[in-house]
Amino acid sequence: MAETIEHAGDVLRAEHISKTYGAVTALTDVNMYLARGEVLGLIGDNGAGKSTLLKILCGFQPPTSGRIFLEGQEVTFKSVDHARSLGIDAVYQDLALVNQLAVFQNMFLNREKISWPLVRNRAMRRETRERLDEMGVDIPSVNAPVARLSGGQRQAIAVARSVFSNPKILLLDEPLAAMGVKEGAIILDLVTKLKKQGNVSIIIIAHNYGQILQVCDRVNMIQDGKVALDKRADETSAEELTEVVVAEYRKALQERQRSA
């Protein structure tokens, strides 16, 4: 991706975003962009401000100051629904699934195909199967209640459902949290597949970036409430990123020792 295209084709851009909660400053000055079709890894240590930034980008809370541009237009998100209507969808792990309903019912929740007054279960089953195959998500049966699936499968269904509504931007919050390597691979495969299809731009928020790095085009590291590092994924490594975090930690430790 050339430098000029990246900036002309930004699907999302955030400028000088800050967020304070009373006396606590979570974000000081975040500047970031997301190119069309790009997968951006948003990484950083606990408490660096990743979640705060996600909540601002998905419309859950407004920034204290700063501007957000969606496809070049400045936007102010009024709510999560509003952001979603503009094409930004956040997936918080598998929390939005209904355990008691079957996979296909979850996929079509509140978007059911109907020939009034009945739901067209057969059509929804078929399409769910097709879409999941397309995305390479392997589950035992589209009729299985979601409660019966593994953590990775559930998360994959949650992501697949979001993709179903054709968002422009997908925000994945810690998609690999509490997941084994095999389970995590399901999600990484899904992200890779979505990247290949190129219809959606993705931001992955991750705490553990070793695994994430292989699917990202670019990583932004958040430190002290701002983007401290912006690198292409193939120009960095997990070791380097770890080193940055550790260096930061050492610096803070030294400062504390000096002042003590």
Add this chain to the structure above:
Amino acid sequence: MSEATRQSPGVIGQPSGPAAGTSRSLGSMLGQLYRQRESTVFVIAVASFVGFWIVNSAFVSRTTLSVTFNDTFPAITIIALGEVFLLICGEIDLSVGFMVGFSPFMSYFLDVYYHVPALLAVLIGLLLGVLVGLVNGFLTVTVGVPSFITTLGTGFVLWGIMLYTSHAEPATVPANMSHFGSWLGGGNRYSWLIWAVVLTAIFHVLLTRTRWGVHTVAVGGNLLGSREAGISVARIKYGNFMFTAVLGALVGFQTMYYTNSIDPNSASYTPMFNAVTAAVIGGTAMLGGSGTIMGAVFGAVVLADLSVGFAIEGVSANLFYVIEGAAILIAMVANVQLARLRERGGR
């Protein structure tokens, strides 16, 4: 990735390889599990029927069967249809039993004292169910009082209004009102049962094959997730409160036509308790998220069997409650134990 992609064609097409094999057997196993959840109560229903038959062959006489299935069963079933929907979406209506007396009395007053045409008076009586459902929904969903408390309160209010206005005296059905009683359950002795069967079919389809049903399960299963998916949670809950209260009013009119009198004693907590018991014996979760109409119908058969069976055995009415309570507990314990066994077997 590659592994998943390679396997996926097998999942839709003919079974090939181990992945497809497991998916098929797991699918059929789950299907069985689902069917079994209702089959437990079905077995209990059949067992109680056969049990009473063995003890006393009069249980299967025409008269007794008619009492069981033509008047005991429909009253329980029809209200249970509403309670199943409410329980699944995470609410309960304790007031519905009082609609059974309240609505007929209000229609009676409209007809006799305000000279409202009889058909209109009955329609208004049924629509009072919509109003009561709205009030229950408003207090529960909009104001935020738990439905257990809301409907306890509205139940007492309905009870009081009915007792106060009727002076707790029964009334006879006015002649102009009894004309169309034949299609409200009073004509043929099977008409009430037919109502129950038709409504059961409608509500079964409503629950399993419509958006309303799927959303009712979703709201009870994951309230926040449903809201996030854009489902109007309030609409679902208001609607189910209205269904239930209207069904209670309908049972009121059916009882009125069936017995040809309006009895203040017909309104109590009992119709509601029977309906909720039928639903819960039938596998509907008290905490919401799952339940079936067919399960509740079999549950209603169990209750009707018990109530009629003990009556023809000559068990005193006072002792009957002890036995009914114990029978319900035994049925429920059996249900829970069987569910646990199935769970273990399924793993």
